[in-house]
Amino acid sequence: MRLGIKIILSFFCISFLIAAIGLISNWYTSSIQEQLSTNNKETTRVVEYTAEMERALYQSLIFLNAIKESDLQQELENGITIDEPTVDLMKSEFEEEMGRVSQALQKVSQFLIMAEIKDSTEQISDIDRLRDRFQLYERLSKDWLVMKAEGSDQAKLIFNTTISPYFRNRIIPVISHLRQHTVDLQNVERESLNQNLEQANVVVKIVTLIFVLLSLGIAVFVYRSIADPLLRLNRSATLLGKGNLDERIHIDNKDEIGQLASSFNEMASNLKKRTMARDYLDNIIESIQEALIVTDEEGIIVGSNKAALKMLHYTKDEVMGVPVKQYYNLDDLGNEYEEHAGKDKVFEFSLITKRGNKVPVLFSESRLINSLGEEVGKVAVATDITQRKKADKQLRDSLREKEVLLSEIHHRVKNNLAVISGLLQLQIFETQNEEVNKALKESQSRIQSISLVHEMLYHSDSLAYIEYNNYVNDLLQAISSMHLSSGKNIQIRSEIDKISLDLNHAIPCSLLLNEIVVNAYKHAFEGQDEGEIVVKMKEERNEIALVIEDNGVGYKSGAESKEQGLGITLINTLTHQLKGTIEFETLNNGVGSRTTVRFNTIA
Secondary structure (H helix, E strand, O other): OOHHHHHHHHHHHHHHHHHHHHHHOOHHHHHHHHHHHHHHHHHHHHHHHHHHHHHHHHHHHHHHHHHHHHHHHHHHOOOOOOOHHHHHHHHHHHHHHHHHHHHHHHHHHHHHHHHOOOOOHHHHHHHHHHHHHHHHHHHHHHHHHHHHHOOOOOHHHHHHHHHHHHHHHHHHHHHHHHHHHHHHHHHHHHHHHHHHHOOOOHHHHHHHHHHHHHHHHHHHHHHHHHHHHHHHHHHHHHHHHOOOOOOOOOOOOOOHHHHHHHHHHHHHHHHHHHHHHHHHHHHHHHHOOOEEEEEEOOOEEEEEOHHHHHHHOOOHHHHOOOEHHHHEOHHHHHHHHHHHOOOOOOEEEEEEOOOOOEEEEEEEEEEEEOOOOOEEEEEEEEEEOHHHHHHHHHHHHHHHHHHHHHHHHHHHHHHHHHHHHHHHHHHHHHOOOHHHHHHHHHHHHHHHHHHHHHHHHHHOOOOOEEEHHHHHHHHHHHHHHHOHHHOOEEEEEEEEOOOEEEHHHHHHHHHHHHHHHHHHHHHOOOOOOEEEEEEEEEEEOOEEEEEEEEOOOOOOOOHHHHOOOHHHHHHHHHHHHOOOEEEEEEOHHHOOEEEEEEEEOOO
16 A cells, blocks of 8 residues: 555544544534535545656656666676667656646646635645646656667766756655645644534544544554654665665565665665676776776876786875876976877876886876766876887897998998909009000999998998988099099089989999990090080989980990990990980080980889
8 A cells, every 4th residue: 555545544534533523513513524524625635636646757757767777787687688669668658657647737736726725825836836847857858768769878877867866856845745735734724623623512522532542543553654664774775885785675565665665676786786897897997907097187096906006016005195296207208298198199108116216108198087078087007118118229239239240341341342453453553455454444443333332331320321422423533533644634523413322223323323434434535635524313203314424526326236345235234233224315416425324213
């Protein structure tokens, strides 16, 4: 039996006794009894309507709560899911309960107007206030159902923080006030009638005494129906507050207290599930190998995992409540921290341990945002990179050793080529044959061009590339020096872009340039005492264009295709090695020649 019905029945018994008094009293008591009966009927009607509204409202909230918990049950009930038709059925039941509330609200409003209850102004005001709040509750609930159907992550939070509190704090108190005020009005009226009844005869007094005794019995009955369950509810709530999440209330009553006990048991069950989920999440965080530190909005540590404590050599009690920046190496890396922290960026940083050691880490610090979009703290994640730093240093040291060794190899190759060049020079001094001397000088020139490449690599910061514009100038100067004894005034000029070449391109290109320039010295100025050679080198889109021009006699007709000497053979071979093309041209009016070599620097 519901609690409201118990109260109504208790008042009905009292009304019946009062009616009995009226039957044995005179016309005065009969009139009083009629007034009291009418008053009781009106009060009972209002109480019934308010009880119906309260029941329907609680039922609507239960359906909303069931819809809210449907996702959680899908995940936790061993594969048993709440399908969509079931959710739709609960929504339909919710709509029906809303209709019942609306009907009960309309009935009690019409009844109060038609009954003309004395001093009912405050009751009518309660009805108007209840109607407005019910309409707002209905709109909020329907909007929430739409949000829930769209899968919004905020739906559950809005239910807990808006709809449920609004229901309990803004609607139920108005219904209780309306019912209580109606009862209070009836009590006032009854007291007035009782004062009149005191003037009745002895029979009325005897019946009144019986009425008091019966009222005491009803009070005991109501007390046992309400107080005992409330005591059990209080005891269970105390145990739950102490952390006993397995505590449940066993109340078989079907009244509001029984519903409250059922809601309490459901709350305890949900709290246990959430606590287990939180413990699971905490275990995941603790198992993460990276250090994790959580701070509040003031930068005070409120949480950390085992990896962070192990890295810093502190216990959990020692770091809790301490400003996190105490463990940051801001003296050395303060600028890096200010530049990157709080921007979801990972950067190199260092933390200070309990012993004062500095631990290099990969560090990131992100803002911690709550469900309302407010910043409530920060989360810092750090990965120890001490071993990686040591490995990087070892790698750099090893690389430096190899660079020194490779540089020494280039130096020795250059020295060996210099020795070969010297041997050729000695042979030149010993040989009287001009053709032999000429061949030896050409070989010496070729060796010097290769030696010059190794010398520049030896002095270069990079052992893979050389600044070829500087190399060409040195090579042209060496060629010019070798031909000073020819008795001709040959000027050589260069227009070289800033170009870098690797060893695979630099050596064949150097030999090619040497052959073309030497050929120009030997053949371009026959019958002339002076002349000019211009060397141009440009790079565009990874293609090198090497151009050698002179103002000599030019190529003889077909000379570029018919001559089969060692020089032209080397030129063609080296061009093929560079995977390039070569073009011979005679300039305007047969004066001067141009040789153009093009090759790509990308293999």
